Amino acid sequence: MSLIRTIATAGRVLAQIRHDPRTIALLLLVPALLIGLVAWIFSDTEVFGDIGPAMIALFPFIVMFLVTSIATLRERRSGTLERLLSMPMGKGDFLLGYALAFGLLAIAQTAVAVSFAIWVCGLEITGSIWLLFAVAVADALLGTALGLLASAFARTEFQVVQFMPLLVLPQILLCGIFLPRDQLPEVLETISEWLPLSFAIDALQAVADDSESTEWIVSKLLVIIAWIVGSIVLGAITLRRRTP
Structure with a gap:
């Protein structure tokens, strides 16, 4: 694998997405709007305070899975992957480039979703907002990695x-x-104890309530990262050059 080829792939993907405003809106705005909808539904109760951290995990996870998997598959079906792999590019370069591109988008998406949940919807966070953001980004990256695996x-x-x-x-x-x-x-x-989304929700809830130590939350974060790495590696091993 080559860092230069990986970065070049990520740059190409980001350039394509930049010209697709619908995908940008789906990635950046839809999770925040769905969180706002849930907050609105439970506006007269305290339910949102209990499930808000789970919503921060859930909606970006789903959106990143769908967008990443469909975008990567379309690349393969169009023959672009086959042309790229005829040059000095490996499957790992291709998937890591996609992971990097959508990882950057996941960071932006999470920033919008977390900010909207806290400062617009009024979700109370007792613990560190930065730690909450780190776990939320890892959760969105998990959706990206599983999307790459599915594709x-x-x-x-x-x-x-x-x-x-x-x-x-x-x-x-x-x-x-x-x-x-x-x-x-x-x-x-x-x-459920082995599913990565469970780790993400547990960690986000613990940060929101400040109910666990930083070390405990980091241990959950490391498990999520292990799932991300494993999904990308397995996807690189099983990726076909072109879908017949």
């Missing part, structure tokens, strides 16, 4: 969407939003 297996955009019930929806159902994980059936609780 490596899928053949069409429709198949990418079909990966949501496999990679995304089980995590949403088991992460503790609908029911505390310790109240789940024992088998489901065990599964």
Whole structure:
């Protein structure tokens, strides 16, 4: 792998997205608007204070998964990947370039979503806002990495969407939003303890409540990072040059 080729790939992706205002709006504004919608729904209750940190994890995660997976698959279906790999570029350069490009977008997306949740929707954060931001960025990067992994297996955009019930929806159902994980059936609780979105929500909730030590939160963050790295590596191994 080459750092220069990775950066060049990231620059090309960002240049393409810059000319696509709809994708920019989807990435930067939709998570914040959805968080605002949830806050509005529960405006007369204290529910948003309890689930707000989970929403910061949930919506950017979903949006980054969808946009990254479809954009990467479209690159392969158009034959662009095959042309790039005929030059001195490896699969790792390609995926890391995409991860870098969408990682930068994830940082911007998270900044908008976290700022909107705190200063517009009134979400109270007792702990460090910077630590909250770091975990939220890692969560958005997790969506990016899983999107890259899904695009490596899928053949069409429709198949990418079909990966949501496999990679995304089980995590949403088991992460503790609908029911505390310790109240789940024992088998489901065990599964939930290994899902990366559960780590992200636990860490964000702990920062919001200032209920755990920084070391505990960092340990959760490291697990999320391990999932990100593992997903990108597996995606690079399984990525096909072109979808038939």
